[in-house]
Amino acid sequence: MIQYFSMMLVAVGLYGLLSQKNLVKLIISLNIAEIGVNLFIVSIGYVEGGAAPILSSVSDNSSLLFVDPLPQALVLTSIVIGVGVTALALSLIVSVSKSRNTIDITELSSGGGDSE
Amino acid sequence: MSVFSFIIGVVMVGLAIFAIEAKKLLTSVIMLSAMSLLSVILFVIMKAPDVAITEASVGAGLTTAIFLLSLRKLKRADAE
Amino acid sequence: MKRIISALIALLFFFMIVTALNSDSSDSMGIPRYGEVKLSERVSAKYIEKSVNGNEDEINFGVTVDAETGSANMVTSIVVNYRSFDTLGEVTVLFISATGVGLLLGGGRKRIGSVISVSPVVKTASRVIAPLLMVLGIYVFAHGHLTPGGGFPGGAIIAAGFLLLVVVDDEKRASKGLKILEGTMGLLYVFIGIAGLLISGSFLSNFLPTGVVGELFSAGIIPVVYSIIGLKVGAELSGIVDDFISEGGDEV
Numbered sequence: 001m002i003q004y005f006s007m008m009l010v011a012v013g014l015y016g017l018l019s020q021k022n023l024v025k026l027i028i029s030l031n032i033a034e035i036g037v038n039l040f041i042v043s044i045g046y047v048e049g050g051a052a053p054i055l056s057s058v059s060d061n062s063s064l065l066f067v068d069p070l071p072q073a074l075v076l077t078s079i080v081i082g083v084g085v086t087a088l089a090l091s092l093i094v095s096v097s098k099s100r101n102t103i104d105i106t107e108l109s110s111g112g113g114d115s116e
Numbered sequence: 117m118s119v120f121s122f123i124i125g126v127v128m129v130g131l132a133i134f135a136i137e138a139k140k141l142l143t144s145v146i147m148l149s150a151m152s153l154l155s156v157i158l159f160v161i162m163k164a165p166d167v168a169i170t171e172a173s174v175g176a177g178l179t180t181a182i183f184l185l186s187l188r189k190l191k192r193a194d195a196e
Numbered sequence: 197m198k199r200i201i202s203a204l205i206a207l208l209f210f211f212m213i214v215t216a217l218n219s220d221s222s223d224s225m226g227i228p229r230y231g232e233v234k235l236s237e238r239v240s241a242k243y244i245e246k247s248v249n250g251n252e253d254e255i256n257f258g259v260t261v262d263a264e265t266g267s268a269n270m271v272t273s274i275v276v277n278y279r280s281f282d283t284l285g286e287v288t289v290l291f292i293s294a295t296g297v298g299l300l301l302g303g304g305r306k307r308i309g310s311v312i313s314v315s316p317v318v319k320t321a322s323r324v325i326a327p328l329l330m331v332l333g334i335y336v337f338a339h340g341h342l343t344p345g346g347g348f349p350g351g352a353i354i355a356a357g358f359l360l361l362v363v364v365d366d367e368k369r370a371s372k373g374l375k376i377l378e379g380t381m382g383l384l385y386v387f388i389g390i391a392g393l394l395i396s397g398s399f400l401s402n403f404l405p406t407g408v409v410g411e412l413f414s415a416g417i418i419p420v421v422y423s424i425i426g427l428k429v430g431a432e433l434s435g436i437v438d439d440f441i442s443e444g445g446d447e448v
Contacts, residue, residue, distance in 0.1 A: 001118060001121060001122060001125065001230070002121055002125065002158060002161075002162065002230065003217060003227075003230055004125075004214065004217070005125030005126075005128065005129060007210060007213045007214070007217075008125075008129050008210060009128065009129060009132055010209075010213075011206040011207065011209055011210040011213075012129060012132045012133055012136065012206065013132070014202075014205070014206045014209060015136070015202050015203055015205075015206035016136040018198075018201075018202030018205060018206070019198055019199045019202040019203075020136065022141070024141055024144075024183075024186075024187070024190070025136065025141070025144060028135060028136070028144050028145065028148055028183075029136060031148055031179065032132050032135065032136075032148065032151065035151060035152065035155050035175070038155075038167075038171070039155060039158060039159075042159060042162050042164050042167055043162060043230060044227065044228070044233070045164075045233070045240075046162045046163065046230065046231055046233070047231065047233050047235060048231035048232065050163060051163065052163045052164070052165055052344075053244070053269070053270040053271055054165070054268060054269050054270065054343070054344065055247065055248070055268040055269075055270075055409070055410075056268070057410065065235075066235075066244050066248075066270070067162075067163045067164070068233065068235060068238065068240045069240060069243060069244065069270040069271045069274055070238070070239065070240040070243065070274060072164045072166055072167050072271050073271050073274040073275045073279065075164075075167050076166060076167060076170055076271070076275060076346070076348065077275075077282060077283070077286045079167070079170050079171055079174055079175060079348075080170070080174060080286060080290060080348050080429070081286060081289050081290070082175075082179075083174050083175070083178060083179055083182075083433075084289055084290045084292075084293035084294070085293065086179055086182065086183075087182050087293055087294075087297055087436050088293040088296045088297055090182060090183065090186040091186070091296065091297045091300045091301045091439070091440075092300065093186065093190070094186055094189045094190060094300075094301065095300045095301070097190055103190065165344035166269070166271045166272075166344045166345065166346060168344075169336070169344055169345050169349045170345075170346075170348055170349045170352075172349075173349040173352040173353050173356070174348065174349065174352045177352060177353075177356050178352055178355060178356065178359075178433055178437075181356075181359055181437065182436065182437070182440060185437070185440040185441060186440060189440070189443070192443075
């Protein structure tokens with residue numbers, strides 16, 4: 001069930017990327033799609049009745065069934081890289097808006113070229 | 117457990133659609149932050165505590181702060 | 197018109213994925229059903245076996261000495277020990293993005309002023325809370341091999357403490373020291389990798405002795421690397437926040 005919802009989030013993010021004109025809304029749609037993809041990758045590693053992959057002193061470790069730790073390591077990397085990409089994209093948007101005074105992609109793509 | 121994750125999933129998709137169609141940018145950013153927090157609950161249900169702590173501190177904390185600070189700079193550039 | 201076409205494309209994508217998720221194909225092209233994963237067919241079975249069973253016999257928490265990685269958190273042993281090269285790549289990507297933000301937005305002397313005037317109660321309270329936040333961040337990355345967390349959320353919590361200080365107070369700036377700290381920690385990570393190459397023959401190998409599983413000073417090189425990563429990510433994200441707050445750099 002979580003897999004369907006995460007793919008719905010990716011589809012909503014895709015719709016936002018295709019139809020919005022404001023640059024900041026494009027970055028927000030990209031973040032929505034990223035949340036969906038991270039949820040989907042963690043859901044691939046889930047084992048029914050498994051425990052979280054940490055050894056502790058209160059449980060009997062040899063007879064437990066653990067969930068898959070490898071997709072979790074992958075998603076850890078992916079979340080941090082998402083933050084880095086968002087920060088760089090937002091700083092580019094601020095810099096563009098200072099020099100062209102608009103953050104609308106139709107105005108940026110058609111009215112350019114005369115400030116050279 | 118399955119009903120709980122169904123409700124959270126429906127609320128997350130609703131917030132996402134609302135975030136894209138909102139008129140003001142501030143509303144969209146706050147909806148994105150709420151979506152990050154709800155995804156932390158889903159990560160805990162799927163028994164992934166490392167990912168939950170990372171998404172809570174990085175996604176819901178720092179991404180929202182960076183969005184709000186850049187919205188402030190955009191308003192300043194607009195008003196000049 | 198544009199919205200209808202993009203909504204149709206998004207729906208088409210969603211239906212393609214739902215068809216792939218529902219397919220009953222027994223060969224490995226389909227995605228396995230949620231929760232019914234046979235772990236014995238995956239590489240992760242080897243990783244879990246090494247963490248739970250060790251080389252010959254069982255690993256008991258607090259008893260076993262000299263296991264292969266020695267960390268109680270399996271995700272940490274994958275991120276820092278078995279796939280440590282990917283973590284080096286991730287640290288590089290964060291460094292590139294922080295450098296980009298610094299190039300585009302930094303260098304300003306002034307600060308954007310706050311909209312509301314902050315009362316002295318808030319200022320004093322935040323001066324008390326922000327060091328507590330930084331101590332929490334240091335705890336999270338120092339115990340990365342025993343409890344969930346690790347270097348990346350620890351650094352993010354340190355950056356959140358820094359953000360609290362900078363938003364409330366009008367004078368505190370620290371941009372140069374942060375950039376120096378970040379660069380030094382990145383170099384230190386590569387040097388530890390080269391030291392592993394010189395001592396044991398492979399880059400980023402675990403060359404310190406792994407002690408008793410479950411103590412703070414155990415698991416060889418893992419707490420050292422996570423402390424380096426935690427300080428680096430904390431300094432980086434604080435530098436990004438600092439660049440977004442400053443204003444008045446040279447106009448392009």
